[in-house]
Amino acid sequence: MKILVCMSVVPDTTTKITFTDNNTKFNSQGVQFIINPYDELSLTKALEIAEQHSGTVTVVNVGLADADAVIRKALAIGANDAIRINAEPKDAQFVAEQIAAIVKANGYDLVLTGRESIDYNGGMVCSLLGALLDWPSVNVCAKMVYNDGKIEFERDIDGGRQTVVSNLPVVASAQKDLCEPRIPNMKGIMAARTKPLQVVEPAQVEVASSYEAFESPAAKQAVRMIDAENAGQLIDILKNEAKIIA
Amino acid sequence: MTGIYAENSEGQFKKAVLEAASYASQIGNGQIVAVCVGQPNAGEADKLAQYGVNKLICIEGISAFDAQVYGKEIANVLINQGVNQVVFANTYEAKSVAPRVSVIMNASMASNVIELPETSNGFKVKRGVFSGKGFAYVTLDKANKVIAITPNSTELKKQATSIQIETIQSSGSAGSTTITSTTKAGGKIPLTEAEIVVSAGRGMKGPENWGMVEELAEILGAATACSKPVSDMGWRPHGEHVGQTGITIKPNLYIAIGISGAIQHLAGVSSSKVIVAINKDPEAPFFKAADYGIVGDAFEVLPKLISAAKAAKN
Numbered sequence: 001m002k003i004l005v006c007m008s009v010v011p012d013t014t015t016k017i018t019f020t021d022n023n024t025k026f027n028s029q030g031v032q033f034i035i036n037p038y039d040e041l042s043l044t045k046a047l048e049i050a051e052q053h054s055g056t057v058t059v060v061n062v063g064l065a066d067a068d069a070v071i072r073k074a075l076a077i078g079a080n081d082a083i084r085i086n087a088e089p090k091d092a093q094f095v096a097e098q099i100a101a102i103v104k105a106n107g108y109d110l111v112l113t114g115r116e117s118i119d120y121n122g123g124m125v126c127s128l129l130g131a132l133l134d135w136p137s138v139n140v141c142a143k144m145v146y147n148d149g150k151i152e153f154e155r156d157i158d159g160g161r162q163t164v165v166s167n168l169p170v171v172a173s174a175q176k177d178l179c180e181p182r183i184p185n186m187k188g189i190m191a192a193r194t195k196p197l198q199v200v201e202p203a204q205v206e207v208a209s210s211y212e213a214f215e216s217p218a219a220k221q222a223v224r225m226i227d228a229e230n231a232g233q234l235i236d237i238l239k240n241e242a243k244i245i246a
Numbered sequence: 247m248t249g250i251y252a253e254n255s256e257g258q259f260k261k262a263v264l265e266a267a268s269y270a271s272q273i274g275n276g277q278i279v280a281v282c283v284g285q286p287n288a289g290e291a292d293k294l295a296q297y298g299v300n301k302l303i304c305i306e307g308i309s310a311f312d313a314q315v316y317g318k319e320i321a322n323v324l325i326n327q328g329v330n331q332v333v334f335a336n337t338y339e340a341k342s343v344a345p346r347v348s349v350i351m352n353a354s355m356a357s358n359v360i361e362l363p364e365t366s367n368g369f370k371v372k373r374g375v376f377s378g379k380g381f382a383y384v385t386l387d388k389a390n391k392v393i394a395i396t397p398n399s400t401e402l403k404k405q406a407t408s409i410q411i412e413t414i415q416s417s418g419s420a421g422s423t424t425i426t427s428t429t430k431a432g433g434k435i436p437l438t439e440a441e442i443v444v445s446a447g448r449g450m451k452g453p454e455n456w457g458m459v460e461e462l463a464e465i466l467g468a469a470t471a472c473s474k475p476v477s478d479m480g481w482r483p484h485g486e487h488v489g490q491t492g493i494t495i496k497p498n499l500y501i502a503i504g505i506s507g508a509i510q511h512l513a514g515v516s517s518s519k520v521i522v523a524i525n526k527d528p529e530a531p532f533f534k535a536a537d538y539g540i541v542g543d544a545f546e547v548l549p550k551l552i553s554a555a556k557a558a559k560n
């Protein structure tokens with residue numbers, strides 16, 4: 001069982017997001033980077049499956065050398081080895097094409113992503129990989145159980161949940177509830193130092209999109225307070241002033 | 247030509263699909279073609295026609311959802327129709343299908359799109375990034391384009407036309423997945439599409455107190471949501487969890503009851519048009535992100551809101 005976990009490196013969830021260079025770039029000054037929270041889940045799930053079914057877990061990241069420290073953390077959590085595709089992750093399509101090339105070259109039974117990365121929120125890589133590899137894809141999974149050459153997933157659908165059984169190979173994306181993310185222990189941190197982190201150059205791909213500029217959300221106007229004693233007044237305001245309820 | 251994917255929800259086209267239709271008719275000139283899997287109920291096609299769709303193609307012969315099969319069959323039809331730009335409503339189903347269609351069509355794709363494109367110089371869309379903490383302007387460079395729009399973000403603009411319905415047989419591509427069971431939160435409004443959301447946090451003390459939250463939601467025609475700890479503790483189903491690691495929503499009205507307003511929670515709700523915060527702590531961070539606020543005990547405020555909302559209905 002060879003498992004590949006796609007990992008993006010994102011700003012910590014408490015980061016105040018600002019932009020620089022005339023709003024053309026994310027301001028990474030002083031920002032702490034972490035493993036994308038959903039990828040932490042898929043990594044943990046991959047390790048669980050690998051442990052039960054004598055498999056291996058490889059982590060892949062599309063990124064520049066500054067991602068290495070976060071990739072080492074994934075190795076400390078327990079991945080066997082890591083591959084970094086040495087390129088700025090331009091957009092979801094670029095990332096998916098790079099990873100698809102690795103999958104084709106190395107061969108895996110299961111590829112996991114997060115349901116989205118919390119920086120660019122594309123939510124596309126899992127399904128893009130499915131199409132690029134012509135594999136089944138199962139998106140936004142809160143449960144994954146490997147059994148007898150197949151995987152049973154529980155995925156979110158609009159207004160509910162669905163259980164889906166897939167043949168391998170398959171690509172799937174992780175949603176919260178999948179598992180409790182593992183944290184590295186001392187032994188893992190020591191071991192991670194010597195685990196292989198292979199750096200490969202990116203494949204040539206056609207540019208799909210270009211990020212031109214960023215914008216911060218408009219500042220909120222000061223909150224209008226309503227006296228708790230007359231809380232019912234809120235309904236009147238929402239109906240007759242804000243005209244937001246019928 | 248411009249196309250849309252008309253997601254078929256038990257025979258109906260939901261508002262989000264109509265938004266996609268309206269978006270498509272505003273960016274397209276000429277024919278707008280919609281592709282749907284299976285047959286919609288009688289009269290549903292006319293809804294699409296109201297928003298400028300001239301042609302609906304229904305694909306027959308697909309027995310169940312499979313992302314790989316849907317991607318191929320839908321892309322096939324779009325390519326055969328000569329479609330070069332496709333609009334999806336960014337639902338769960340679209341997230342599984344749209345990227346696959348973009349690969350098969352060799353298209354550039356953007357998700358979370360919230361406005362009509364700027365086309366004076368290239369094709370530039372505005373999309374939500376950093377979980378509600380920013381927006382990006384992205385140029386889609388390839389000739390073919392797939393755009394997935396966030397529900398409740400774009401205007402529904404009537405552009406009535408007449409619609410022709412065609413049924414075609416699927417090409418029979420095979421899938422590798424089998425659906426073994428489906429559970430739907432019956433009758434309720436899906437959170438991502440709800441125009442009003444009533445949400446509550448740890449301040450509600452326990453699951454037994456949600457009756458008031460549900461009652462207010464029901465009167466307002468709202469969906470219910472919750473903060474992360476509430477779903478973590480199993481007080482509410484996980485599908486209600488909004489925020490950075492939950493669902494991102496953009497309703498017209500978001501009412502937060504007994505939720506502190508942590509940055510990770512706000513990440514999922516801050517794009518709501520109007521935000522109401524109800525919290526007994528006047529220093530709760532949510533008041534900084536809210537349009538209206540009530541400092542008070544939820545157990546006293548909610549009954550007042552419920553009776554006022556009932557009265558306003560009549």
Ligand SMILES: Cc1cc2nc3c(=O)[nH]c(=O)nc-3n(C[C@H](O)[C@H](O)[C@H](O)COP(=O)(O)OP(=O)(O)OC[C@H]3O[C@@H](n4cnc5c(N)ncnc54)[C@H](O)[C@@H]3O)c2cc1C
Pocket residue numbers: 013037446447448449450472473474475476487488489490491492503504505506507508509510511514524525526527530542543544545
């Ligand atoms: C990586 C990461 C991701 C996260 N993702 C999310 C996410 O997606 N969504 C999310 O919600 N959180 C998320 N969190 C957690 C977040 O930081 C907060 O802990 C959480 O939102 C707090 O939930 P709460 O407001 O319900 O509870 P609390 O913080 O306990 O706040 C309860 C509030 O209720 C008020 N209250 C108490 N009693 C009453 C009463 N009787 N009447 C009125 N008000 C009352 C209190 O004043 C308080 O403000 C994340 C955290 C991390 C680290």
